[in-house]
Amino acid sequence: MAYRRIASLKTVDEFRDYLSQLDLDLPVDNEPLSRQQQSPLAQSLQVGDFLVGNRWAVHPMEGWDGSREGKPSGHTFRRWNNFGESGCKLIWGGEAVAVSSEGRANPNQLMINSENEKSLAELLDVLKQAHIKEFGANSCDDLFVGLQLTHSGRYCRPNDKAKLEPRIAYHHPLLDERIGLTPDDDSALLSDVELEQLIEKYIQAAQIASRIGFQFVDIKHCHGYLGHELLSGFTRPGKYGGDFNGRTRFLREICEGIHTACPNLQLGVRLSLFDLLPFQPAGIDEKTGRPGIGEPMTYSGKDYAGFGCNRNSPLQIDLREPIRLLELMRDELGITLVNLSAGSPYYNPHIQRPAYFPPSDGYQPPEDPLVGCVRQIQAVAEIKKAVPGLAMVGTAYTYFQEYLPHVAQAVLRRGDVDFVGIGRLLLSQWQLPAQVLRGENYKAKKKICRTFSDCTTGPRNGLISGCFPLDDYYKKMPEFQQLKEIKSANRK
Numbered sequence: 001m002a003y004r005r006i007a008s009l010k011t012v013d014e015f016r017d018y019l020s021q022l023d024l025d026l027p028v029d030n031e032p033l034s035r036q037q038q039s040p041l042a043q044s045l046q047v048g049d050f051l052v053g054n055r056w057a058v059h060p061m062e063g064w065d066g067s068r069e070g071k072p073s074g075h076t077f078r079r080w081n082n083f084g085e086s087g088c089k090l091i092w093g094g095e096a097v098a099v100s101s102e103g104r105a106n107p108n109q110l111m112i113n114s115e116n117e118k119s120l121a122e123l124l125d126v127l128k129q130a131h132i133k134e135f136g137a138n139s140c141d142d143l144f145v146g147l148q149l150t151h152s153g154r155y156c157r158p159n160d161k162a163k164l165e166p167r168i169a170y171h172h173p174l175l176d177e178r179i180g181l182t183p184d185d186d187s188a189l190l191s192d193v194e195l196e197q198l199i200e201k202y203i204q205a206a207q208i209a210s211r212i213g214f215q216f217v218d219i220k221h222c223h224g225y226l227g228h229e230l231l232s233g234f235t236r237p238g239k240y241g242g243d244f245n246g247r248t249r250f251l252r253e254i255c256e257g258i259h260t261a262c263p264n265l266q267l268g269v270r271l272s273l274f275d276l277l278p279f280q281p282a283g284i285d286e287k288t289g290r291p292g293i294g295e296p297m298t299y300s301g302k303d304y305a306g307f308g309c310n311r312n313s314p315l316q317i318d319l320r321e322p323i324r325l326l327e328l329m330r331d332e333l334g335i336t337l338v339n340l341s342a343g344s345p346y347y348n349p350h351i352q353r354p355a356y357f358p359p360s361d362g363y364q365p366p367e368d369p370l371v372g373c374v375r376q377i378q379a380v381a382e383i384k385k386a387v388p389g390l391a392m393v394g395t396a397y398t399y400f401q402e403y404l405p406h407v408a409q410a411v412l413r414r415g416d417v418d419f420v421g422i423g424r425l426l427l428s429q430w431q432l433p434a435q436v437l438r439g440e441n442y443k444a445k446k447k448i449c450r451t452f453s454d455c456t457t458g459p460r461n462g463l464i465s466g467c468f469p470l471d472d473y474y475k476k477m478p479e480f481q482q483l484k485e486i487k488s489a490n491r492k
């Protein structure tokens with residue numbers, strides 16, 4: 001593969017040169033600034049009635065490691081502890097927590113209900129205690145923590161890690177086949193009555209989250225899960241589909257219900273801002289035995305079902321509807337913050353989480369992963385101009401690796417985003433934001449995520465997730481060996 005690895009770009013200038021070779025327009029600062037040097041990342045920001053202490057955010061990341069009852073395990077507690085130690089003042093969601101047992105993405109996903117209230121409260125407490133231990137007695141005064149609420153829709157696996165039990169919003173012309181659904185099988189379709197019951201579950205979940213002490217909840221609308229899928233339900237009949245009003249009704253009714261039940265709880269939405277066609281590997285690479293380069297699935301019909309893409313040319317972004325939705329969120333739904341992502345890890349992972357090395361069910365990147373990062377950053381910049389007054393978290397910064405702080409602070413300074421959200425890099429080196437703000441050498445320990453994708457390959461093969469290659473905690477586990485065997489078997 002001709003793409004340069006970031007680790008081979010030894011200076012900021014080399015990094016900048018490579019960006020221009022790729023024809024990418026991205027601001028990059030010469031060096032990371034500390035808090036003392038007035039880093040833009042160290043500035044606070046008012047979100048609703050809360051002053052958030054800095055501009056670093058932890059993205060939600062689940063570990064496929066809860067109990068069958070949906071309670072956190074020791075691994076989950078450790079992850080949240082690390083989020084607390086990161087120095088980020090915005091904790092976006094922690095991880096996806098299912099509002100109903102049938103809506104879990106795996107049998108070990110966390111679940112929110114009255115039986116689990118105490119253990120979820122302990123999880124929040126662990127995060128806050130870690131923050132206090134690291135940053136001092138009053139450090140939680142400007143720490144903003146929310147919980148991500150989800151229903152996995154098309155990607156539900158509530159009982160058996162290997163068995164999909166999809167609940168879909170509508171029949172999709174390409175995605176149905178990928179999960180073994182035939183166009184005439186309506187058994188997986190969620191009825192309007194089921195959606196109404198689910199809306200109640202979201203409202204109940206928000207009440208529990210508020211009681212526990214979460215300051216906001218995220219009504220997840222990204223990555224191909226149910227909320228996101230409803231936004232492209234152009235062909236769905238009835239009140240939750242069809243026109244813009246119908247496709248956003250699910251979100252509107254949840255927001256209205258939560259505002260009535262919990263007037264002090266802030267509302268956020270994680271949104272896949274744009275979606276493009278599903279991709280698949282072009283065969284198997286003969287030399288390496290690995291899946292080939294990703295190519296888009298062909299779609300010959302008209303009016304492709306995708307949110308935020310040109311429906312007649314679905315490899316192109318069209319932000320008109322996302323802008324309308326974000327205006328609705330800001331002006332009518334009382335949503336104060338959004339976390340902007342893109343695509344889905346199931347059918348176009350290079351769009352959603354750009355990586356040099358694909359997960360076991362993925363494909364070799366069809367573009368330099370930097371192209372995917374810049375695509376997301378530029379889309380957020382456009383949205384930021386179009387919909388001012390809504391706090392926005394950006395995504396897909398991990399792949400910048402050692403240059404992440406240089407890019408993050410430059411993008412922030414330009415006003416193209418409000419918070420820089422970090423995912424994978426915080427699994428391998430969760431202390432990075434705090435190190436940067438203190439002016440420390442964040443490269444010294446060689447823990448920077450190189451996007452090996454083991455944290456995705458693990459769960460795709462029924463294992464827990466975690467940074468197996470770089471986090472000693474996971475390296476010592478038998479699962480690490482199992483993962484190696486799975487990867488080498490996949491190569492044969």
Ligand SMILES: Cc1cc2nc3c(=O)[nH]c(=O)nc-3n(C[C@H](O)[C@H](O)[C@H](O)COP(=O)(O)O)c2cc1C
Nearest residue numbers: 059060061062095096353396397398422423424455
């Ligand atoms: C192991 C793992 C678990 C994830 N879990 C969630 C999740 O629970 N909810 C969510 O919205 N996104 C989830 N994501 C996506 C991340 O939040 C993030 O969008 C993605 O990793 C891209 O950001 P990055 O480039 O900084 O890693 C997960 C990603 C990984 C790697």
Ligand code: SF4
Nearest residue numbers: 449451452453455467
């Ligand atoms: S396993 Fe570790 S190095 Fe690999 S992508 Fe995940 S966090 Fe990064």
